[in-house]
Amino acid sequence: MRAIEIKEYGGPDVLQPCERPMPGLKQGEVLIRVHAAGVNRPDVFQRTGNYPVPPGASDLPGLEVAGEIVDGDLAGSGFRKGDLVCALVQGGGYAEYCAAPLGQCLPVPKGLSALQAAALPENYFTVWSNVFDRGGLSAGETLLVQGGSSGIGVTAIQIAKALGHRVFATAGSADKCRACEELGAERAINYKTEDFEAVVKEITGGRGVDVILDMVGGDYLPREIKALADDGRLVFIAQLGGSKGQLDMGQVMRRRLTITGSTLRPRPVAFKAAIAASLRERVWPLIEAGWIKPVIHQTFPLEQAAQAHAMMESSAHIGKIMLEL
Numbered sequence: 001m002r003a004i005e006i007k008e009y010g011g012p013d014v015l016q017p018c019e020r021p022m023p024g025l026k027q028g029e030v031l032i033r034v035h036a037a038g039v040n041r042p043d044v045f046q047r048t049g050n051y052p053v054p055p056g057a058s059d060l061p062g063l064e065v066a067g068e069i070v071d072g073d074l075a076g077s078g079f080r081k082g083d084l085v086c087a088l089v090q091g092g093g094y095a096e097y098c099a100a101p102l103g104q105c106l107p108v109p110k111g112l113s114a115l116q117a118a119a120l121p122e123n124y125f126t127v128w129s130n131v132f133d134r135g136g137l138s139a140g141e142t143l144l145v146q147g148g149s150s151g152i153g154v155t156a157i158q159i160a161k162a163l164g165h166r167v168f169a170t171a172g173s174a175d176k177c178r179a180c181e182e183l184g185a186e187r188a189i190n191y192k193t194e195d196f197e198a199v200v201k202e203i204t205g206g207r208g209v210d211v212i213l214d215m216v217g218g219d220y221l222p223r224e225i226k227a228l229a230d231d232g233r234l235v236f237i238a239q240l241g242g243s244k245g246q247l248d249m250g251q252v253m254r255r256r257l258t259i260t261g262s263t264l265r266p267r268p269v270a271f272k273a274a275i276a277a278s279l280r281e282r283v284w285p286l287i288e289a290g291w292i293k294p295v296i297h298q299t300f301p302l303e304q305a306a307q308a309h310a311m312m313e314s315s316a317h318i319g320k321i322m323l324e325l
């Protein structure tokens with residue numbers, strides 16, 4: 001089959017087209033003929049040697065695909081061969097065929113193309129797990145999304161808004177801020193010209209927000225602590241601004257704050273299957289009703305994966321960058 005491999009760790013050009021054997025199936029996996037795959041920041045980290053492949057996973061990049069089920073034991077799953085699904089995978093998405101655990105497959109939502117559906121799994125699983133399960137965002141609560149124009153960010157804004165929450169976001173340009181507001185953020189904060197802590201305090205009448213989804217970390221930490229409401233939760237999913245920051249423990253105790261975080265990829269299939277079930281029940285109906293639509297910035301042919309990575313590293317994008325076969 002055709003695939004894109006990481007020849008050696010380095011810049012986008014190390015992503016090269018290759019021929020690989022078809023993936024073998026482990027128990028509980030299905031084979032998907034890939035129509036489209038999403039590009040995610042963790043793929044960039046894998047390419048540069050900063051995100052090791054978990055044991056047993058494909059060394060090919062790619063954490064999400066959509067396409068047709070062509071093989072596997074489907075007994076009792078409700079899926080049949082030929083069905084179009086999207087799936088969160090352990091790697092190997094940049095390829096003509098990809099193995100996926102059955103529990104991590106979801107039907108392509110009605111009204112979406114396979115390309116649009118391939119934009120969902122990595123971001124939707126991550127956002128559901130961190131904002132709703134871990135962060136516990138519940139009725140009447142407010143959310144601040146750092147990196148609001150990222151693939152993750154637009155997803156968090158859209159889902160939280162569709163579920164009735166007030167959402168605020170940060171982004172690095174006026175255009176990105178406008179996009180965040182068009183997607184449902186009540187107020188987008190340009191972090192290059194404004195202080196998110198001051199703005200959040202002002203728009204919440206001094207109270208702060210209940211949950212912050214953060215991919216920046218570093219010197220954001222003390223400001224995020226101040227931007228949280230009492231009993232607030234700060235959830236880290238990345239550390240683009242550095243892994244160390246100053247923490248005022250007095251604030252954490254006095255105001256009963258929770259600081260947490262997680263990484264999705266190493267979690268077991270059963271954990272991810274539970275997220276898939278929640279998404280199918282709570283979020284798929286919102287997509288099918290037209291409340292949420294994936295935001296695709298640009299689509300490249302599979303062979304141009306290097307250009308897709310260069311675009312991601314330029315941070316020019318708003319939403320998802322995709323590969324199509």
Ligand SMILES: NC(=O)c1ccc[n+]([C@@H]2O[C@H](COP(=O)([O-])OP(=O)(O)OC[C@H]3O[C@@H](n4cnc5c(N)ncnc54)[C@H](OP(=O)(O)O)[C@@H]3O)[C@@H](O)[C@H]2O)c1
Binds near residue numbers: 042148171263
């Ligand atoms: N923990 C997990 O399970 C998990 C799963 C998936 C992804 N992730 C992580 O989540 C992050 C987003 O992933 P993605 O695929 O959506 O990547 P992406 O689209 O490339 O997003 C990265 C974003 O970070 C923003 N950013 C950088 N510095 C910032 C700052 N100081 N303040 C606010 N925003 C800032 C950039 O926006 P500007 O251009 O506006 O600066 C950009 O939109 C990545 O770091 C990825 O590794 C974690």
